[in-house]
Amino acid sequence: xxxxxxxxxxxxxxxxxxxxxxxxxxxxxxxxxxxxxxxxxxxxxxxxxxxxxxxxxxxxxxxxxxxxxxx
Numbered sequence: 001x002x003x004x005x006x007x008x009x010x011x012x013x014x015x016x017x018x019x020x021x022x023x024x025x026x027x028x029x030x031x032x033x034x035x036x037x038x039x040x041x042x043x044x045x046x047x048x049x050x051x052x053x054x055x056x057x058x059x060x061x062x063x064x065x066x067x068x069x070x071x
Contacts, residue, residue, distance in 0.1 A: 002016075029048060031051070032053070035053045035054070037053075037054065038053050039051065039056050039061070041061070049064075049068060050064050
């Protein structure tokens with residue numbers, strides 16, 4: 001995984017899961033089934049404000065981010 005991330009030019013914090021799948025899923029979002037892809041949108045206090053399982057459009061994500069910024 002580290003080699004792949006380096007080859008892709010990833011230069012931001014990344015994390016490797018070491019616990020069981022269930023522990024990881026519950027830690028991220030207890031309502032998440034574990035299906036991928038999954039997107040979480042956090043507010044500035046670190047609270048999950050939106051989550052999507054499956055594909056999400058750029059426009060939808062942009063709109064939801066703009067709503068959070070305006071709050």
